[in-house]
Amino acid sequence: MSATRVLVLNSGSSSVKYQLLEMTDHSRLASGLVERIGEEGGVADHTAALRQVAAELEDRGLGLDSPELAAVGHRVVHGGTSFTEPTLVTDAVLAEIERLVPLAPLHNPANITGIKVARDLRPDLPQVAVFDTAFHATIPEAAARYAIDTATADRYGIRRYGFHGTSHAYVSRAAAALLGRAPAEVNVIVLHLGNGASASAVRGGVCVDTSMGMTPLEGLVMGTRSGDIDPAVVFHLARVAGMDVDAIDTLLNKGSGLLGLSGDNDMREIGRRMAEGDERARLAFDVYVHRLRRYVGAFTAVLGRVDAVVFTAGVGENSAAVRAAALSGLEGLGIEVDPVRNAVRGSAARLISAESSRVSVAVVPTDEELEIARDTYALARG
Numbered sequence: 515m516s517a518t519r520v521l522v523l524n525s526g527s528s529s530v531k532y533q534l535l536e537m538t539d540h541s542r543l544a545s546g547l548v549e550r551i552g553e554e555g556g557v558a559d560h561t562a563a564l565r566q567v568a569a570e571l572e573d574r575g576l577g578l579d580s581p582e583l584a585a586v587g588h589r590v591v592h593g594g595t596s597f598t599e600p601t602l603v604t605d606a607v608l609a610e611i612e613r614l615v616p617l618a619p620l621h622n623p624a625n626i627t628g629i630k631v632a633r634d635l636r637p638d639l640p641q642v643a644v645f646d647t648a649f650h651a652t653i654p655e656a657a658a659r660y661a662i663d664t665a666t667a668d669r670y671g672i673r674r675y676g677f678h679g680t681s682h683a684y685v686s687r688a689a690a691a692l693l694g695r696a697p698a699e700v701n702v703i704v705l706h707l708g709n710g711a712s713a714s715a716v717r718g719g720v721c722v723d724t725s726m727g728m729t730p731l732e733g734l735v736m737g738t739r740s741g742d743i744d745p746a747v748v749f750h751l752a753r754v755a756g757m758d759v760d761a762i763d764t765l766l767n768k769g770s771g772l773l774g775l776s777g778d779n780d781m782r783e784i785g786r787r788m789a790e791g792d793e794r795a796r797l798a799f800d801v802y803v804h805r806l807r808r809y810v811g812a813f814t815a816v817l818g819r820v821d822a823v824v825f826t827a828g829v830g831e832n833s834a835a836v837r838a839a840a841l842s843g844l845e846g847l848g849i850e851v852d853p854v855r856n857a858v859r860g861s862a863a864r865l866i867s868a869e870s871s872r873v874s875v876a877v878v879p880t881d882e883e884l885e886i887a888r889d890t891y892a893l894a895r896g
């Protein structure tokens with residue numbers, strides 16, 4: 515029996531998502547989610563969560579001991595400058611991912627635990643790390659550098675890395691396919707709007723800019739993260755409000771964004787409240803879409819010529835209101851959304867631009883797990 519299956523593990527700060535994929539036809543054999551890790555009513559920690567994943571697969575006759583399993587692919591959020599491609603995990607690779615923990619304290623520790631548990635269960639199996647940052651490694655220095663002292667920046671790894679790379683890679687390719695063209699021929703702005711959110715500018719299949727920075731805090735307004743903010747706000751909160759660094763970190767990462775503005779981090783809830791005339795919800799929505807429009811303008815300038823603006827992830831795939839509002843008034847940039855097409859719901863990649871729009875506007879469902887599985891399988895097969 516040949517091994518043609520890949521298990522994908524996406525360990526987040528408080529959840530573990532998994533998918534088991536058959537790579538000959540890309541069918542999904544199993545998928546699931548363990549939530550509320552470390553919270554009341556949830557499992558104790560990531561080790562317990564991963565053991566639960568293994569047990570769930572075992573119960574369905576799809577356990578990690580299956581000879582059909584070719585490899586395990588792990589989403590690793592931060593690869594720093596060390597990892598720009600999917601990488602077979604060795605002790606040295608694991609040590610380097612650990613060294614990068616200060617750059618992604620919420621994410622990398624969970625990813626490391628996932629790798630260790632899977633390796634303990636199947637030491638003979640290739641474990642592959644697929645990095646959120648890798649697709650952004652092509653961003654030129656002019657866009658990746660922050661304008662701070664170069665020696666300090668280099669010493670502490672301070673630069674733009676970018677995240678959600680597997681999604682930006684998958685979606686920019688799928689958008690080219692939707693336009694019936696090769697990725698090398700098209701310039702695309704991808705708007706990945708999930709709980710975390712980021713925009714990227716992709717020129718001919720190569721990423722040239724992105725909104726997230728050294729960490730996943732910069733850029734767009736997110737569910738609980740502020741996105742762009744004057745860095746002096748941090749000094750002000752420390753000096754005037756007397757907050758310590760950890761409290762400010764928590765405020766900006768977990769208590770800001772839609773949640774901070776309105777009390778709700780879920781765009782569906784914002785929509786419901788807006789329909790009832792709730793002004794805080796309206797303001798949160800307006801701040802969210804204003805930031806999006808700003809990045810579309812900026813990345814239009816970065817790319818020079820834009821063939822498509824593409825919406826993806828939970829909000830991007832489902833919220834016609836966000837899509838319409840974010841791109842309203844951009845006729846001058848050749849961007850026009852067709853209201854009827856935009857209102858159509860569905861799970862397929864689709865165009866929502868008007869006939870007269872110079873730039874195509876599309877909705878393309880993302881599939882980070884499939885992208886990770888493909889990268890993993892390619893590497894495991896050698």
Ligand SMILES: Nc1ncnc2c1ncn2[C@@H]1O[C@H](COP(=O)(O)OP(=O)(O)O)[C@@H](O)[C@H]1O
Pocket residue numbers: 707708709710737779780781782783827828829832833
């Ligand atoms: N029908 C919908 N309308 C508006 N927003 C939606 C809808 N369905 C899901 N969302 C939003 O998608 C977000 C989650 O996106 P998702 O890509 O699943 O997140 P994650 O980053 O956790 O993978 C939620 O905050 C939710 O507000």
Ligand SMILES: CC(=O)OP(=O)(O)O
Pocket residue numbers: 526591646677678708709710711730
């Ligand atoms: C990097 C990042 O923001 O990931 P997520 O959207 O899963 O929080």
Ligand SMILES: [Mg+2]
Pocket residue numbers: 708827
């Ligand atoms: Mg997601």
